[in-house]
Amino acid sequence: MLSVAGSNSSRFCDGRSRRDFLKIGGLGMGGMALPQLLQAEQNVGLRNSKKAIIMVYMAGAPSHQETFDLKMDAPSDVRSQFSPIKTNVSGIEICELMPNLAQTMDKCAVIRSLYGAPNGSHDSFMCYTGKVGSSLNLAGQPAGGWPSIGAVTSKLMGSRDPAIPSFVGLAPKARHPPYGNSGKPGFLGFGNGPFKPSGPTEKEMRLENLTLGRLNERQGLLNSFDQFRREADNSGAMEGLDEFHDQAFGMLTSSKLAQAFDLSKEDPKTRARYGKGDPAQVGDGAPRNLEHFLLARRLVEAGARCVTLNFGRWDFHSKHREGMISHAPMFDQGLAALINDLHERGMADDVTVVAWGEFGRTPKINKDGGRDHWPRVGTALLAGGGMNTGQVIGATDRLGGEIADRPVHFGEVFATMYQNLGINANTTTIEDLGGRPHFLVDQYRPMKELV
Secondary structure, three states: OOOOOOOOOOEOOOOOEHHHHHHHHHHOEOOEOHHHHHHHHHHHHHHOOOOEEEEEEOOOOOOOOOOOOOOOOOOOOOOOOOOEEEOOOOOOEEEOOOHHHHOOHHHEEEEEEEEOOOOOOOOOHHHHHOOOOOOOOOOOOOOOOOOOHHHHHHHHHOOOOOOOOOEEEOOOOOOOHHHHOOOOOHHHOHHHOOEOOOOOHHHHOOOOOOOHHHHHHHHHHHHHHHHHHHHHOOOOOOOOHHHHHHHHHHHHOOOHHHHHHOHHHOOHHHHHHHOOEEEEEOOOOOEEEOHHHHHHHHHHHHOOOEEEEEOOOOOOOEOHHHHHHHHHHHHHHHHHHHHHHHHHOOOOOOEEEEEEOOOEEOOOOOOOEOOOEEOOOEEEEEEEOOOOOOEEEOEEOOOOOOEEEOOEEHHHHHHHHHHHHOOOOOOOEEEOOOOOEEEOOOOOOOOOOOO
């Protein structure tokens, strides 16, 4: 029993003083300080929740002027190349290429004043971590690099079902690596990295004609892989590999994950609503695969905590009009179908959806009919998570080049998403490879307009 000596003043009914009560946290219980105890208690609750995130990375950075922030009063070389259409929320207009989202706007929140990209270099890093840095260069980051939100949710929440990975990345490998990045585990280790079902992996999830001998062979293969990794890296970067090993074998011995990926189990009307899009990758970017939106819903429904998908290649330095026509209608169909589907299934309060790119595009249309990189302001669309939707947050000036009202940093959006998951990003910490604790979000707080 823990006994604490202290003064006799201001005692509780059990005889302990208020000062004694405060000291208990400093002394620790079972080797854990009070903040650790509270965090551990929070983690138990998180593992039983149905909260999840679906993040859509619009690879290459979409133009805010041709999506959610049209500038029709600007000069001809600045204003949108498309017309605005009314939405089902009075006063909000978006691009004519997105009629489905226009009729879903009451379930969405648009940010028109997003900032925080450190430069004009293409990288999904900011969208997946909310931190300043790069997925290609770890300079200035803790050893191992900052973990993505998918890795953090894997670490803190785990999966609701051991047969379903906590963090799934649907992006295939891309010629420009950040465009194929699903969010890296960083210093949280490979055990919290994304499960990426690209290539032949899906076939390996099936148990058809699987004999006991083959099952044992798979277990042996995993053991060999485990031993190799242990010997290859003793720095701590492989933390969580045992969990990864156990879960990998659990996936191989269960049909649940394969069933989640089996779209034939969906109602044909639902599949038609999402559409197929185009599974071919766009240049060095991502595919415009609309079935990924449906897979994302099926995966969080099955127990995944974070699903990321990369959509297209929005880097239209030339022929911007043609590029938008090839991307926006597909994006509109898939994202609107996902948002409406979550609402109809009663999942909207639990699942947060965000779609964005790394920055916006230049106010002026260049000589090649395109827009160039513009890290000073961008846009995002959010839905679900129990947030206050049917609104626009922030504004740019007449030319769409500068923030005129309510700047919103990427970090604020991350703080909001973590809060939607039941995680206080300003008090919860994760330890790097050296044992140093880091807050999930630095100085940023959840957006008061949304929560």
